[in-house]
Amino acid sequence: MPETCIYIARSSAIAARALAGEMMVMNSADSTFFTLNEVATTIFQAADGHTPLRDIVRDHVCEQFDVDPEQAQADAEQFVAELSGHGILLVSSQPLGSETP
Amino acid sequence: MSLMSEVGQKAFNLGVPLAVHMDVTYRCNERCVHCYLDHDDHGEMTTAEIKDVLDQLAEAGVFFITFSGGEVLLRRDFFEIVEYARRLMFNVKIKTNAVMIHEEEARRIRELGVDTIQISVYSHRPEVHDAITKLPHSFERTVKAIRFLREQGLRVTIANVLMTVNSSDHSGVQALAAELGVQYTLDPTITPMMDGDRSILSLNVDEAALREVFHDEGIAGNVAELCAPPLAPGEDDMDSLPCSAGHTACYVSPYGDVYPCVQFPLPSGNVRRTKFLDIWRHSPQLNEVRSIHLRDMPSCSQCVHGGTCTRCPGLAYLEGNMRGPSHQDCEKSYARTGVPSENLKRRKASSQMLQLVQIQGPHDAMNNGRVMEAGGPL
Numbered sequence: 001m002p003e004t005c006i007y008i009a010r011s012s013a014i015a016a017r018a019l020a021g022e023m024m025v026m027n028s029a030d031s032t033f034f035t036l037n038e039v040a041t042t043i044f045q046a047a048d049g050h051t052p053l054r055d056i057v058r059d060h061v062c063e064q065f066d067v068d069p070e071q072a073q074a075d076a077e078q079f080v081a082e083l084s085g086h087g088i089l090l091v092s093s094q095p096l097g098s099e100t101p
Numbered sequence: 102m103s104l105m106s107e108v109g110q111k112a113f114n115l116g117v118p119l120a121v122h123m124d125v126t127y128r129c130n131e132r133c134v135h136c137y138l139d140h141d142d143h144g145e146m147t148t149a150e151i152k153d154v155l156d157q158l159a160e161a162g163v164f165f166i167t168f169s170g171g172e173v174l175l176r177r178d179f180f181e182i183v184e185y186a187r188r189l190m191f192n193v194k195i196k197t198n199a200v201m202i203h204e205e206e207a208r209r210i211r212e213l214g215v216d217t218i219q220i221s222v223y224s225h226r227p228e229v230h231d232a233i234t235k236l237p238h239s240f241e242r243t244v245k246a247i248r249f250l251r252e253q254g255l256r257v258t259i260a261n262v263l264m265t266v267n268s269s270d271h272s273g274v275q276a277l278a279a280e281l282g283v284q285y286t287l288d289p290t291i292t293p294m295m296d297g298d299r300s301i302l303s304l305n306v307d308e309a310a311l312r313e314v315f316h317d318e319g320i321a322g323n324v325a326e327l328c329a330p331p332l333a334p335g336e337d338d339m340d341s342l343p344c345s346a347g348h349t350a351c352y353v354s355p356y357g358d359v360y361p362c363v364q365f366p367l368p369s370g371n372v373r374r375t376k377f378l379d380i381w382r383h384s385p386q387l388n389e390v391r392s393i394h395l396r397d398m399p400s401c402s403q404c405v406h407g408g409t410c411t412r413c414p415g416l417a418y419l420e421g422n423m424r425g426p427s428h429q430d431c432e433k434s435y436a437r438t439g440v441p442s443e444n445l446k447r448r449k450a451s452s453q454m455l456q457l458v459q460i461q462g463p464h465d466a467m468n469n470g471r472v473m474e475a476g477g478p479l
Contacts, residue, residue, distance in 0.1 A: 012187075012214055013214045014190070014214070015164065015187075015190050015191055015192035015193070015214075015216070016190045017159070017162060017163070017164040017190065017191075018162075019108065019111060019112060019115070019117060019162060019164075020111065020115055024108055024164055026164075026192050026216070028192065028193075028214045028215065028216045031216065031217075031256070033104055033105055033108075034104075035104060035107075035108060
């Protein structure tokens with residue numbers, strides 16, 4: 001069975017800024033506030049809408065952090081699902097356009 | 102500690118300016134009786150200059166930016182500025198009187214992902230609001246704009262300034278906010294004008310009116326906690342800092358001047374001449390502000406309110422000494438708790454002393470006082 005590609009992009013409704021390696025993120029729709037750890041920040045920064053999540057994990061997460069690729073992929077999918085639920089990330093099986101305002 | 106407080110502490114430890122208040126213009130279409138600004142344009146930053154400052158603020162780590170004025174929408178490039186700020190992923194708040202916001206502007210604000218819009222409403226009675234703004238029909242236009250913004254699902258806060266001319270209207274404005282489905286905030290302090298003119302301070306309400314709002318649960322929240330008698334400051338309190346001004350926050354004027362806060366007009370540099378981060382890190386004025394702890398304040402460190410006072414260092418600066426007490430905040434502490442501050446006690450004693458002098462020789466004492474104040478040749 002072919003592996004499904006997941007594409008992720010940052011929502012246009014969010015504000016974000018790095019603070020000492022961690023990312024502060026706030027959704028203007030409901031003012032929910034998050035801080036992302038270094039690994040999550042790496043995925044968030046690479047969420048350009050046209051790089052598949054598995055490539056982000058392989059080229060950025062596994063490249064920069066000493067993690068098991070399968071475990072990293074599973075964790076990344078869980079993280080993406082969570083942030084998507086809060087409207088921080090957009091997820092699609094097709095490449096996404098830029099969401100900047 | 103909340104997540105936001107943790108981030109604030111981290112920014113403080115790292116010396117990161119987390120929040121910046123930027124006035125994009127001092128021009129305004131209203132002429133509010135209590136306003137601290139001069140509304141002439143003395144050379145506002147251009148669109149390109151503001152975009153350059155925004156780039157620098159993003160690089161410095163600023164996350165929250167508040168655009169205010171004057172009336173922000175008098176700048177024809179205002180939406181271009183907000184769009185640029187959002188592209189840089191700032192959390193954007195806007196302060197406005199809203200009279201220029203119609204359906205189209207409300208839609209644009211929503212599309213740009215603005216976090217909150219704070220709008221000034223001074224009374225629920227149109228005639229009182231319009232008399233304060235000196236703009237006919239401003240109440241009607243402002244309320245209409247709030248409805249447009251709410252229709253877009255935007256978060257709005259009504260900001261009400263308490264003064265002698267509207268002191269009985271705060272409940273009415275609060276009810277209006279509830280009807281419109283927006284937040285309500287009350288500011289009981291009229292500040293001196295930025296040029297130091299103190300004439301508008303006569304609009305400040307008296308102690309009885311202050312006491313009333315501090316003891317109103319609908320406004321103050323937990324009255325028992327807010328108005329509890331103060332405990333004398335402990336050793337930990339002596340190292341406490343007055344507020345975030347100059348520590349994790351600062352202000353940029355339409356002319357590029359950097360101050361510790363919009364209410365603290367201590368010139369600390371200008372972004373037209375110096376990079377923002379150089380000002381933030383190396384300005385002697387900002388570093389002086391950062392050096393102030395409660396233990397360095399001769400009067401406040403001895404005051405029973407020292408650990409709980411909401412002393413504004415900007416107001417103290419405008420009263421002549423950023424390390425001194427702010428008389429307006431002393432009055433607020435007294436209105437909250439019924440316990441006078443050291444500063445109020447001293448002022449009372451000094452006023453009694455003056456009365457004694459006047460009884461002994463009113464003309465001589467007053468004349469001597471005037472000559473000394475003027476520093477004249479006599």
